[in-house]
């Protein structure tokens with residue numbers, strides 16, 4: 058993974074000329090190109106953890122698995138939001154961990170949490186490092202590393218927990234260690250004719266534990282469900298002991314504590330093992346495009362599919378702006394058309410039958426079939442957009458995404474409110490939106506924003522993001538559908554849960570993590586006396 062950007066450095070892309078023209082002519086992007094500093098030039102604070110404590114950590118995992126090198130620390134600093142990348146590109150590594158620690162088993166994780174609780178070392182669980190909500194910057198705004206609160210901070214990297222442990226082919230349940238990356242999980246399952254079906258845009262790098270910890274949702278959620286739908290069981294190491302949850306698909310044995318761990322973002326414990334529902338790998342796939350006159354018409358068609366069926370496996374509706382730019386097909390930016398593009402993908406059994414039935418609904422709702430080409434172009438480019446972000450940052454344009462969800466009756470209001478907030482807080486931004494996670498009762502809205510950088514681009518985006526957050530709260534949407542809370546959404550999440558809800562989170566944290574070492578500052582607001 059590129060330390061200052063996204064993905065495989067060999068896949069870095071030049072901006073197509075159409076995009077450069079659009080940036081100049083419509084957005085006024087004029088800032089000089091700003092290349093990232095060299096990795097060696099990133100400024101890091103000195104390692105705060107004293108030798109005896111580093112030795113205690115090495116005593117648990119072995120000295121070879123405690124890293125304090127400049128490169129290891131840089132590579133575990135923050136996640137991959139646009140502000141994270143802007144700060145890294147500028148050489149700001151101010152909230153780097155003191156050390157990166159790589160446990161090799163559940164027991165080592167449990168023992169590390171014991172040592173860190175006793176020695177007051179903050180622990181930031183680190184999966185693929187793709188958080189876009191400040192989920193890996195826990196300590197930054199709380200007690201500063203090395204400050205009075207903590208002796209230091211470690212990134213607890215789960216990369217060595219990388220095994221498929223077992224597959225129950227009768228129940229279609231596979232047990233994985235939490236550090237398995239998504240492509241490796243698919244590769245291991247493919248050998249048995251199975252798939253997980255979880256394909257977020259961060260697929261190439263994110264881990265199974267990270268998906269559970271952040272309640273991820275993938276591009277094929279219409280067919281395979283969200284990641285939290287797939288989690289049948291979890292093993293979680295906490296400073297107060299191990300939780301081993303989920304021995305049946307559903308249960309009436311009290312509240313479902315699995316749900317308490319899903320979305321807990323490393324603040325309650327470290328997920329070390331997951332039992333996941335898997336499916337038979339699809340033998341057939343077919344992706345295609347449809348055009349609708351307006352976003353409202355397309356949304357009505359998507360709602361009809363969600364409520365009446367049959368749901369395609371992939372369902373994505375771009376609004377007019379995203380369709381015009383062609384962002385649904387990142388490999389073919391600038392080739393968009395008018396109206397609104399809908400991508401429908403069918404995988405698995407009875408593709409022809411489901412396609413015909415869904416097609417009848419889409420036609421009845423005013424859709425015009427565009428054939429296979431737009432669907433295949435989307436499929437080719439489905440993981441490309443993050444590479445484009447790096448190219449845009451390099452020429453002085455900020456690009457970032459944000460997302461929410463709401464009930465169908467409230468979606469138009471939510472859509473208008475977020476667009477208005479972004480338009481009012483940025484210089485002539487390009488605001489694009491799509492719907493790609495749908496339910497009988499509502500859907501998510503996913504916004505992509507491109508704007509010319511003015512002044513400090515991090516502060517510029519922070520202002521816009523605050524305005525968008527306020528608009529989401531005011532318009533009755535949820536602060537996040539699948540990116541999670543981290544530090545960036547913590548206050549808005551608290552507003553959504555209310556004081557009683559926040560006190561429940563605080564009580565759970567106090568019970569499971571009495572020393573408060575786990576991802577401090579992420580998800581759970583500190584109790585009032587500490588604030």
Ligand SMILES: Cc1cc2nc3c(=O)[nH]c(=O)nc-3n(C[C@H](O)[C@H](O)[C@H](O)COP(=O)(O)OP(=O)(O)OC[C@H]3O[C@@H](n4cnc5c(N)ncnc54)[C@H](O)[C@@H]3O)c2cc1C
Nearest residue numbers: 184185186187188192257258259264266267273274323328
């Ligand atoms: C370009 C890009 C595209 C993205 N697209 C999508 C998308 O389509 N859908 C989507 O849902 N998300 C998306 N994301 C967000 C991100 O990929 C998800 O939140 C993902 O679930 C994070 O997984 P990870 O393994 O990288 O976790 P990390 O980023 O390493 O961690 C995420 C959070 O979970 C905690 N954590 C990680 N592992 C564990 C564990 N084993 N136990 C306890 N806590 C843990 C961390 O401390 C952190 O708070 C995208 C991000 C990027 C940068």
